[in-house]
Amino acid sequence: MFKSISCLSLVTAALMAGASQSAFALEANAFGDRLVETSRLMGLSFSYGSATLEGDTVTLSDFTFNFAGEEPHEVPGDVVFEGVVETPEGGYTAERATIADVEYTDEEEGVTLNFVDIVAEGIVLPAEVSLDNVIEIGLELYDRISAGPLLVTDADGSELFAVDLMEATVEDPAADGGVTSSYQVTGIRADLSAIEEAEAQEVIAAFGVEEFTASMSGSGTWWPETGELTIEDVDFVIDNLGSISLDLALDGYTEEVYRETMKLNLKMAEMAEAGEEISEEEMEAMSEGMIELMGGTRLVSGSLRYDDNSLFMKVLDFVGAEQGVDGETFKAGIQFMVPMMLAEVENEAFKSMVTSAVNTFIADPQIFTLSVAPAEPVAFTEFEELDVEADPFVLVDRLNVQISAND
Known part of the structure; x- marks a missing residue:
């Protein structure tokens, strides 16, 4: 991702080393402005007060996020970009970006939040920001973002809630x-x-x-x-x-769906910059727009799997206790009721499959899986066309729903 610079760039960098501080600030501002411009395509709107450059480190101060209909939220401390390089094409790369650790105390609630080690790595800003190259921008914007630990404590310093690490990565194609x-x-x-x-x-x-x-x-x-x-x-x-x-x-x-999604992101960022509050009508219009965009997307296959590790029996014990029986007695009652609950189901194959899977899981709770594997992919718009109310099993048949236990 453009890890080298041209000889001309090296000469320019050497000349800049002896230039005035205003020249450094101008280059830092160019980087900051490109970051602002690029992030708008991701639906993020922010501003900064000043930008400075020292060596290959750019520091943005008074960094503020804008949200539609809300007061701006200022990031505490500076946002520091290390290993910044301008590419021959006019874009930028940065090895990493960090912000100051966050510490906030709610005096009324008596709790304190600490959030540390917030880092982005492998940052790439394009030479030109437009919807024409939005896919490349989105896929190359960063390699890794990580943060944590996050810690919430009470007035005595005792831990109430914590997260050790949050991390997101994007690999090269x-x-x-x-x-x-x-x-x-x-x-x-x-x-x-x-x-x-x-x-x-x-x-x-x-x-x-x-x-x-x-x-x-x-x-x-x-x-x-x-x-x-x-x-x-x-x-x-x-x-x-x-x-x-x-x-x-x-x-x-498709690429077109992705590009249209970025257009919605851009609109959100523009509204935030203008300080406009999003009305219910606008939110509904955006939602409908997203549904329309995704209309051509099709479900090929899918599965939802639950792996039990004591939860099921604890639920049975708890619910059974409320009815005056122990968990094992309540379990036996459920197994007896399953065929009765499915008695009116006309699809014999589906009824048999569900009865077998449910009773197998109840007898020995390990794994319960629901999967779909339609003969042909199903477009999202087709779900609206299926008359599930008239025939509840039309969806079961169309998606080829499979239910199993302990496989």
């Missing part, structure tokens, strides 16, 4: 043109014993989770030239209780 991005949020934890409500404490005690710990992660790959998109291993894990995983395969998410 693969040989087949696919661009993969991923995210992870690790070390999520919360002290549930601090919740004072009696009903909440009853649930917490029943589930034995005075400290909630969890993590999130996922990845996706987009092939701009073909419009294919996969969303893989989107996981939400609650330690010692269970986890949910999602996988999807789509097509029809």
